[in-house]
Amino acid sequence: MTGLTCEEVRDRLALHVDGALDAPETEAVRGHLAACEACRREERLERAAVAALEGIPPLAAPEGFAARVAAAARPRPRGLRWIPLAAGIAGVAVAGALWIAQSWPEKSADEEVIAHLDLLENWDVVTDEDLALALDAPEEDLGLLQGALGG
Amino acid sequence: MRPDGQPGADSGTVADPGARLMLRYQAGDEGAFEELVRLYQDSVFSLLYRFMGTRHGIEDLSQEIFLRLVRGRRAYRATAKFGTYLYRVVFNFCVNETRSRRKLRMVSLDGEDPRRDGARRPDPADPRESAPLDRMEQAELGEVLRATLETLPETQRMALVLNKYHDLSYREIAEVVGSTEKAVKSLLARARRSVRERLAPYLGGEVPA
Secondary structure, eight states: OOOOOHHHHHHHHHHHHTTOSOHHHHHHHHHHHHHOHHHHHHHHHHHHHHHHHHTSOOOOOOTTHHHHHHHHHSOOOHHHHTHHHHHHHHHHHHHHHHHHHHHSOOOOHHHHHHHTHHHHHTGGGOOHHHHHHHHTOOHHHHHHHHHHHTO | OOTTOOTTOOTTTOOOHHHHHHHHHHTTOHHHHHHHHHHHHHHHHHHHHHHHTOOTTHHHHHHHHHHHHHHTGGGOOOSSOHHHHHHHHHHHHHHHHHHHHHHHHHHOOOOOOGGGTTOOOOOTTOTTSSSHHHHHHHHHHHHHHHHHHHHSOHHHHHHHHHHHHSOOOHHHHHHHHTOOHHHHHHHHHHHHHHHHHHHGGGTTOOOOO
């Protein structure tokens, strides 16, 4: 390889300084450098830049780093793995039960009377059997109504 | 069993100590993981430090790298040197991290630069400083070098750091950055030329036209 331009030599300087060019390319770069002061200056710059790069120091891991990472990576014991899930399910179940207990409709005696005002208007002709059929209500509701009416 | 670490290799016959530890860990030996971290922790810290240009947050980033090995342990195959495999994990991580930091910096109005590490800079007026100008120049050169490396595309920067500090061959660097040996030589030539041209004013050279 002969007749490299300055630009071609400058593209190859890093590999030349590292000794990574093949023999013909090394020869061509050397030949050019021998005759070109500007590229020789560039070569000196390349060597100085390499020295500057080598000035960046390494960085060591702090004491105990490996143990901390290993602890973070360690799986929890099998039994313990279910604890958060089980606690979550139990919490949801308790909260649900409390909500249902608080919002379950519970009619008072007054509400039963108000709901059946039509029967009260004809109370004098209503028998117990009529009352049961008309209300089609569970026994405890019927008892509440009768209790409210003093029956 | 194959000493080159081809699939089917087990930890007893693989020569590469990193691959041997990873295979032991894969087989359920939890203690092998801590040994593996101890073996590579300084390499990972140094690589991240030189790539990112800061000590800030390097411990957290390093921990994340090693936890990625944990998450990927079932898929690990000892097909290459363990160091190459690990550096590839680091490279992929660094590319994503750099891009997300760049986005963050674009939206941040905070003028603080966490990369400066709070390092004390020498005062040229302080008579207690020995050769204060030399130190100033050194500090300035270091800062310019850091800034220069940061301007390099991620692949060039990683190739340069691996080549200059971690003694990887061109073929190994090509494996890390997912390229060819020829392309890596070209990447390195461009990276080094950029560094040389940016440092020229501080190294007694001329500023390139």
